[in-house]
Amino acid sequence: MIDIASDFNGEVLRNRVIAKVKGKQNGSTVLFFAGIHGNENAGITALEKTLPMLESNQLSGTVYGIIGNLKALQKNKRYVDEDLNRIWTKERIGQLERKPTLLDEEKEMQDLLNLIQQILKDCNGPVYFIDFHTTSSKSYPFITINDALINRKFAMQFPVPIVLGIEEYLDGPMLSYINQKGYVAIGFEAGQHQDERSVSHTEAFIYLTLNFTGSIKKRNFPNLVQNYDELNQSSGALHKVFEIVYLHKIGQWDRFKMHVGFESFQVIRKGMDLAIHNDQIVKSPYSGRIFMPLYQSQGSDGFFIIHRIPYFALKLSAFLRKLKIDSLLTFLPGVSWDEKDKMVLKVNLKTAIFQAKPFFHLLGYRVRLQEGDFLIMSNRERVAKKKMYRKEKWY
Known part of the structure; x- marks a missing residue:
């Protein structure tokens, strides 16, 4: 059953939700986002083509197709006032209720936050966030993720390159905010903006995602093998991390x-x-x-x-994180917890024995900011909702 946002209030939300498709069986909730940047239309086109093809009796759980930046899409611009995919910080979100006048992208973020919170209230199974993009340069299709093991494990099912660590270099992407809440969240870059194959790559990614999340079964969607082969061939020999x-x-x-x-x-x-x-x-x-x-x-x-990243380093990283070796880090000189919940490390560059980023990356820590001689490093592993995904086939 395709339900065009009948569950949502307000004209903006009805325009924002491309479709909600609810299966007859309980299962995962999958949120597909497209158009976070207003000059990237491939994801929207792909969702408009694929979601109407889903039948309730062939689907488990619920699938949403959601548009990001409505105002920028109308103008075919990356953004109107500022990049919507750079403002999802704790500080900016906290200002939404206090500011008398919001910028266009702040209004978009507020609507998206309300929508996400409303959807999460109704979820009774695993939740997945997928954000679709395209690039201004020619590119293979690829995945970007915040470096948490649940993201790695889920992303490794797709036959495309995976790029880690983007959260260390960009402030305020939407998926970083989602990861801080502990959910699986991955970005898929389908190719160049103007390349017609970007739409096809995104369609293939949608169907594979629904299969990997248990939302659809191979016997009902025989083209899944072709979808996999399409992405595999488009990525050449670069199915690496x-x-x-x-x-x-x-x-x-x-x-x-x-x-x-x-x-x-x-x-x-x-x-x-x-x-x-x-x-x-x-x-x-x-x-x-x-x-x-x-x-x-x-x-x-x-x-x-x-x-x-060499394969052995990925395996070592996963092993060390499972052992929670990072609990011992504060016994090292120059390393202390910056927050009581032990999610953020403070590293004194003058006295710390280990200063190299790769050492902390192994344990899941990424530099959030530098304050004088101190590095502030955050970790996604401690907030990851591992219990939510433990029974999933890919886990």
Whole structure:
């Protein structure tokens, strides 16, 4: 049964919810988001094509298709006042009720928050958040996740590259807010904005997600094998796990232009000319692979650089986290808990024995900010709702 948002109040919410499809059997709740950036339409098109094909008697649980930035979509712009995918911080959310006048993206966030909270009230099973995007540069389809084991395990089912650690470089993405609540939350970048294959990649991802969450079964959807093969072939031989090691930031009034021809996952060398920033040549500080180079007028992230994570490091990381080795970190000089709930570490760079980010990354900690000689590092593992997903086949 397709229910076009009859459960929601207000014209804005009715426009925002593409569809709600409720199965006859209990099961997972899957929330698909698209159009968080108003110039990225592939996810919306894919949801409009796939959700009407779902039948209640073939579905377990409930599936939602949700539009992110309605105002920006109307103008075909990434955002109107500010990037909707950079304001989901505790401070900004806390200001919503106090501010007399909200910016357009703050209004959008407030509506989305209300909608998410309303949906979560009715959930009685596992919950999944999937956020669809496209890129301004040519790219293989890929997944971005906050580095929690539940995200890793779920994302590893898809035959596309996985990029960890984006939460260490970006403030306020929606999925980071969701991860702080402990839910599985992954972003899928389907390809370039204008590439018709981005819609097809997103459709394939939708069906695979519904299968991996137990919402649909293979016997009812024989094209699932083709969906898997499509993403597998589109990703080449890059079904690997990568980690962000560098972000080139752009100020609000800066002039930035990437050199022509760079694509995500393209191999680059240290010292290679990449862009012009305020009339200065930008050279790559590392060898590695370039990731999401900026080829549009709006945006504050010029480009990222990523490195592949060896398989043994992923296994070691999972092993150490399961043992909760991080509970012993505060016995090291220069390391202390910054919050009573033991989710945030404070590392004194002057006295800490271990200062290298990779050491803390193994245990699930990512730098949230630097205050003088101190690194403030947060961890997603301690809030992850592992019990919610423990009976899922992929866990």
